[in-house]
Amino acid sequence: xxxxxxxxxxxxxxxxxxxxxxxxxxxxxxxxxxxxxxxxxxxxxxxxxxxxxxxxxxxxxxxxxxxxxxxxxxxxxxxxxxxxxxxxxxxxxxxxxxxxxxxxxxxxxxxxxxxxxxxxxxxxxxxxxxxxxxxxxxxxxxxxxxxxxxxxxxxxxxxxxxxxxxxxxxxxxxxxxxxxxxxxxxxxxxxxxxxxxxxxxxxxxxxxxxxxxxxxxxxxxxxxxxxxxxxxxxxxxxxxxxxxxxxxxxxxxxxxxxxxxxxxxxxxxxxxxxxxxxxxxxxxxxxxxxxxxxxxxxxxxxxxxxxxxxxxxxxxxxxxxxxxxxxxxxxxxxxxxxxxxxxxxxxxxxxxxxxxxxxxxxxxxxxxxxxxxxxxxxxxxxxxxxxxxxxxxxxxxxxxxxxxxxxxxxxxxxxxxxxxxxxxxxxxxxxxxxxxxxxxxxxxxxxxxxxxxxxxxxxxxxxxxxxxxxxxxxxxxxxxxxxxxxxxxxxxxxxxxxxxxxxxxxxxxxxxxxxxxxxxxxxxxxxxxxxxxxxxxxxxxxxxxxxxxxxxxxxxxxxxxxxxxxxxxxxxxxxxxxxxxxxxxxxxxxxxx
Numbered sequence: 001x002x003x004x005x006x007x008x009x010x011x012x013x014x015x016x017x018x019x020x021x022x023x024x025x026x027x028x029x030x031x032x033x034x035x036x037x038x039x040x041x042x043x044x045x046x047x048x049x050x051x052x053x054x055x056x057x058x059x060x061x062x063x064x065x066x067x068x069x070x071x072x073x074x075x076x077x078x079x080x081x082x083x084x085x086x087x088x089x090x091x092x093x094x095x096x097x098x099x100x101x102x103x104x105x106x107x108x109x110x111x112x113x114x115x116x117x118x119x120x121x122x123x124x125x126x127x128x129x130x131x132x133x134x135x136x137x138x139x140x141x142x143x144x145x146x147x148x149x150x151x152x153x154x155x156x157x158x159x160x161x162x163x164x165x166x167x168x169x170x171x172x173x174x175x176x177x178x179x180x181x182x183x184x185x186x187x188x189x190x191x192x193x194x195x196x197x198x199x200x201x202x203x204x205x206x207x208x209x210x211x212x213x214x215x216x217x218x219x220x221x222x223x224x225x226x227x228x229x230x231x232x233x234x235x236x237x238x239x240x241x242x243x244x245x246x247x248x249x250x251x252x253x254x255x256x257x258x259x260x261x262x263x264x265x266x267x268x269x270x271x272x273x274x275x276x277x278x279x280x281x282x283x284x285x286x287x288x289x290x291x292x293x294x295x296x297x298x299x300x301x302x303x304x305x306x307x308x309x310x311x312x313x314x315x316x317x318x319x320x321x322x323x324x325x326x327x328x329x330x331x332x333x334x335x336x337x338x339x340x341x342x343x344x345x346x347x348x349x350x351x352x353x354x355x356x357x358x359x360x361x362x363x364x365x366x367x368x369x370x371x372x373x374x375x376x377x378x379x380x381x382x383x384x385x386x387x388x389x390x391x392x393x394x395x396x397x398x399x400x401x402x403x404x405x406x407x408x409x410x411x412x413x414x415x416x417x418x419x420x421x422x423x424x425x426x427x428x429x430x431x432x433x434x435x436x437x438x439x440x441x442x443x444x445x446x447x448x449x450x451x452x453x454x455x456x457x458x459x460x461x462x463x464x465x466x467x468x469x470x471x472x473x474x475x476x477x478x479x480x481x482x483x484x485x486x487x488x489x490x491x492x493x494x495x496x497x498x499x500x501x502x503x504x505x506x507x508x509x510x511x512x513x514x515x516x517x518x519x520x521x522x523x524x525x526x527x528x529x530x531x532x533x534x535x536x537x538x539x540x541x542x543x544x545x546x547x548x549x550x551x552x553x554x555x556x557x558x559x560x561x562x563x564x565x566x567x568x569x570x571x572x573x574x575x576x577x578x579x580x581x582x583x584x585x586x587x588x589x590x591x592x593x
Contacts, residue, residue: 056138059149062157069131069164070233071334074325077124079338079429084108084119085175085562086516088353091538092509096344096354096394105352111539111550113563115581120565122176125168132165133185152217159214163234166207167242167431173200174249174520177561180572181206196574201250208246215239221270231321237266238323241432244440249524253444260441263322267293267434271319290475294434295320297377297480305405305482306414309381314401314417316428322437324430331424336398340425343399343514347422350394355383355514356542360393369541371510375483377405380414382513397514398427407482435476435511443504445469447528449497466500467491473507480510505534523560532560556580 055061072078087093088108095109104118113120136158143154165183172179178197186193218236222229240262247256271293275282285296285307295318297308311318316326327336344351362370363379371379381403384396396403402417420426446469449462474489481487494503508521522535536551544550553559563581 056142058146059142059153062135062139062142062149065131065135066157066161069128069135069161070325072124072128072131073164074327074334074336074429075124076337076341078128079325079336080342081119081122081124081175082171082429082516083338083342083353085171086520087514087518089539090518090522091356091541092359092513092518093353093395094356094542094544096350096352097348099352102352110544111553113581115563115566115569115577117563117565120562121567122172122179122565125172129165129168130186132161132168133183134187135161136165136183137185137187155214155217156219159218159239160234162210162214163218163239163242166210169203169207170242170246173203174523175562176564177578179203180575183210194572194574197576204246204250208243208250211239211243211246215243220266228317228326231317231324232326234323237263238432240266241322241437244437245432248440248444249527251447251528253448256444257441257448260437260444263437264292264434264441267319267322274319289479290471292434292438292475293319294475294479298482303406303408305377305407305480306381306403308479309377309397310402312430312433313397313427316430318433320434321430322432322434324428324433326428327426329426331421335420335423336425336427336429337423339398339427339429340420340423343395343397344419345399345422345425346419349384349399349419350386351399354392354394357391358541358543359383360385361391364390370506372477372489373481373483374412375481376477376510377480377482378510378513380405380412384414384416395514398429399425401427405482407484412482430515435479436508436515436517438472438476439504439508439511442469442472443501443508445472446497446500446504449500451497462497463495466495466497469500469504470494473503476507476511526557526560532557535560553580 084105088105089111093109095106099106099109107113107117108119139154139157139161143149143151169179169181177200180195181198181203182195184191215236218234218239220236222233222235240259244256244259244263247253247259268288268291271288283300285298285300287296288294289296295308295311297305299305299307308320312320316324327334340351342351342353358367359370360383362368363374363376366374382395382397383393384400384403386392386394396416400417400419404415406413406415445465449465450458451462453459453462470489470491477489478487489503494500505521505525509518512518522538526532526535532554536554539554540547540551558578558580561578561580563578564575569575569577569582
């Protein structure tokens with residue numbers, strides 16, 4: 001191999017040695033800490049010498065590459081896919097301003113997806129996976145060289161990067177179903193790269209086993225002096241949230257509840273510690289809600305709501321947060337380009353994506369197909385009317401830093417902060433927060449109900465589980481209910497398994513709207529049902545052109561996943577294209593029930 005080819009290969013296969021220089025919120029930098037110019041450096045020293053002789057020697061070397069993993073997750077290409085894979089095919093979102101100029105996104109909203117769509121590319125996720133695998137490969141040898149890098153610190157590092165790797169794979173299998181899976185780093189030319197796809201279930205089982213193995217080694221609590229570590233890096237709480245989520249997909253509901261409870265208990269204990277350090281009586285909006293440490297949406301005055309929105313999505317790093325990708329309030333640092341482009345900014349609002357029409361008019365027309373009443377503050381916080389329109393709104397969540405819902409007027413009014421400047425969005429991207437995990441538990445509780453057991457004991461058990469699930473949904477809903485009257489839902493309206501299933505799904509839609517969760521929720525429901533009937537019914541509400549054709553296409557289980565991109569098929573001949581998008585269009589290896 002000639003030197004120029006070697007340089008090209010180094011830059012493409014091990015990018016953590018080049019260009020990961022952006023400062024991170026916790027003060028670290030990426031893997032290129034000592035490099036002023038990666039191209040100049042490569043003129044001097046070959047890769048093998050960099051890795052073995054000059055880089056993996058001290059704890060700081062490991063920490064810098066770990067920081068590079070987080071830095072890569074902040075890149076727009078990654079957040080874009082978290083958005084698009086998890087949200088844009090759902091009933092929540094349609095094409096927005098100038099969408100005709102973005103053919104790939106436009107085709108996604110039309111469900112006209114093919115194997116050349118750029119959003120079917122997964123390279124950035126595998127890049128992060130390889131970085132994590134590389135850390136896991138080299139970190140033990142560093143611990144043997146650096147006496148300051150203790151075994152407990154090594155184990156914490158291994159837990160952290162294992163969880164990051166598992167999170168990337170979790171996104172991939174939810175989007176593509178079956179994907180190439182490896183825990184080995186790519187280090188030399190002799191390794192096999194064209195791996196066949198491993199099945200969804202096998203990958204999911206491996207992820208769960210991996211997290212189960214490392215969970216006890218993860219950092220439980222970072223020092224308070226490290227302000228952004230507790231929610232900006234993987235902790236034991238984050239791993240437990242991931243396990244609750246993964247067990248929900250595995251349909252192991254007892255374990256989903258077990259890990260959700262661990263998160264809820266940890267968050268409650270942390271909140272209690274905060275209270276113990278406070279003096280004086282609590283303000284009304286500082287108290288827990290039905291025993292859960294949710295951030296109150298009511299301001300202390302009582303006439304205004306929007307406090308939770310501002311703390312969670314504007315300020316970020318809230319007590320409710322479990323894991324989020326941090327973007328500092330500094331125009332000289334990396335910005336959340338995905339939100340700026342897709343949701344909107346000070347120059348263009350709505351962005352390339354906007355809320356579906358039926359969402360925009362749900363409250364003003366008193367249809368209430370999603371929001372329960374005009375008193376649900378999430379309607380005013382998630383969506384922002386465009387120039388006062390009652391029919392057209394943009395996505396307000398993440399695009400602006402605060403919302404004030406005013407109850408002092410005859411009609412509820414909302415005021416909004418200015419949008420972030422173009423390409424300067426500082427909103428953190430939240431991956432897990434408390435209400436999300438609470439609703440995971442509610443979903444698991446409902447699924448544990450055996451509707452076929454008509455015995456007296458069976459009915460008592462079913463009633464107990466349904467009431468427990470209902471109590472969680474009621475608490476999450478109550479937080480955002482600004483009515484001066486009763487804020488509680490009526491259990492009698494949801495007292496069967498099917499009705500409670502619908503309530504939980506609808507509450508997740510209201511609570512987690514535009515957070516990259518909705519399409520994944522619909523896919524998970526389809527996997528559980530064995531058909532796409534519910535998913536198709538929800539997506540049909542968007543009223544997209546060609547709705548009949550879209551519904552027909554999505555009736556196949558294969559079609560709710562993504563195709564492998566053409567580029568991947570070309571370089572990896574062991575990949576077999578999803579039959580909904582390539583060969584085998586008249587057959588399906590996963591049939592509906």
